Amino acid sequence: MDEANISQSFRRITAPLPQSPGIEDPLPTYLTYFVDSRFTTSQRNRIHRLAIGIFFQLDRYHLDRDIGVDSPLKQCTAKYARFNLAPVWFVDKVANGNVAVDVMMNGLTRAFAANGFGRAFRAFITHPGTTTPPMAIRGTNASDPDRSSLSVTINPRTLSRIDLDDSTLTGSLLHSWMHRLGYRHASGRYNSYLIAEAAMCLMRGNNKKQPGVPEADIPNS
Ligand SMILES: [Zn+2]
Numbered sequence: 001m002d003e004a005n006i007s008q009s010f011r012r013i014t015a016p017l018p019q020s021p022g023i024e025d026p027l028p029t030y031l032t033y034f035v036d037s038r039f040t041t042s043q044r045n046r047i048h049r050l051a052i053g054i055f056f057q058l059d060r061y062h063l064d065r066d067i068g069v070d071s072p073l074k075q076c077t078a079k080y081a082r083f084n085l086a087p088v089w090f091v092d093k094v095a096n097g098n099v100a101v102d103v104m105m106n107g108l109t110r111a112f113a114a115n116g117f118g119r120a121f122r123a124f125i126t127h128p129g130t131t132t133p134p135m136a137i138r139g140t141n142a143s144d145p146d147r148s149s150l151s152v153t154i155n156p157r158t159l160s161r162i163d164l165d166d167s168t169l170t171g172s173l174l175h176s177w178m179h180r181l182g183y184r185h186a187s188g189r190y191n192s193y194l195i196a197e198a199a200m201c202l203m204r205g206n207n208k209k210q211p212g213v214p215e216a217d218i219p220n221s
Contacts, residue, residue: 010034010124011044015051017112020062027109028116031055031123033150038127043159046166047125053170054108054177057202061105074101076201080209081194087182088143100194107181111145121149128153136169139176141184152176171202191215 014030031051035044057073064071070078078097085100086093087107094100114120128134133155142148152173159169175195183195190196200215209215 008127008129009037011037013044013048015048015055017116018055018059018062020059021066022062023109025113027113031112031115031150033115033123033125035125036127038129039125039154039156039159043154043156046159046169047154049166050170050173053166053202054174055112057170057174058105058108058112061101070098072206073198073201074098074105076204076206076208077101077104077194077198080192080197080201082192083186083194084184085194087145088184089182097194101198104178104181104183104194104198107145108177111148111150111177111181114146115150120147121151123150126151126153127156133157136172137176139179141182142180143182145181148180150177150180152180167205168203171199174202175199 012032012034014032017027017029017031019027033051035047039047057071061071061074064074078101081097081100085097086103090103094103111120115123134153135155136158137152137154139150139152158164175198178195178198185193185195190200
């Protein structure tokens with residue numbers, strides 16, 4: 001076997017980060033991640049749109065906060081999140097969903113800065129290959145936004161599903177990145193957990209839950 005067959009190759013991608021107002025330390029120009037070459041071009045393009053979708057939510061949060069307003073994602077998440085409001089490394093008590101979203105957005109901002117400035121480990125977007133794929137996107141548990149990578153594994157079949165819109169998959173990516181930031185849920189339980197409710201809000205376009213409409217199951221990782 002030659003070496004090319006044993007070491008999987010990755011393509012380096014840079015995604016422009018928003019320069020939002022009100023961030024203490026300005027964000028770097030780009031988030032950098034490495035995409036497994038086994039993904040197709042269209043799959044790679046979709047991964048890019050999902051990352052940009054999260055940047056958009058973060059930017060909207062900062063823009064709204066700057067004028068004293070809660071962003072749609074913050075309003076939605078604060079309404080439904082009750083459990084595990086703080087990441088595992090957070091020592092203070094988080095009083096409510098509103099504070100929880102502020103801590104979450106601060107964690108995301110720190111993680112993006114750590115990535116872009118090269119303080120964190122490299123972010124690899126991995127294809128499952130012959131291993132069992134996640135339902136959509138899986139991020140293993142990590143707990144240091146200033147050092148942990150934003151690496152995730154993505155199911156290529158799910159990524160190519162045209163019946164799932166970008167918002168749905170962006171929610172799944174947020175869920176996976178929140179695992180990397182130190183957020184957890186109880187095994188197999190999602191309802192009312194911050195890490196899942198934030199993702200499900202994105203999937204619903206930050207709209208309220210509708211009676212009779214089942215919860216999204218796609219963030220389940
Ligand atoms: Zn999960």
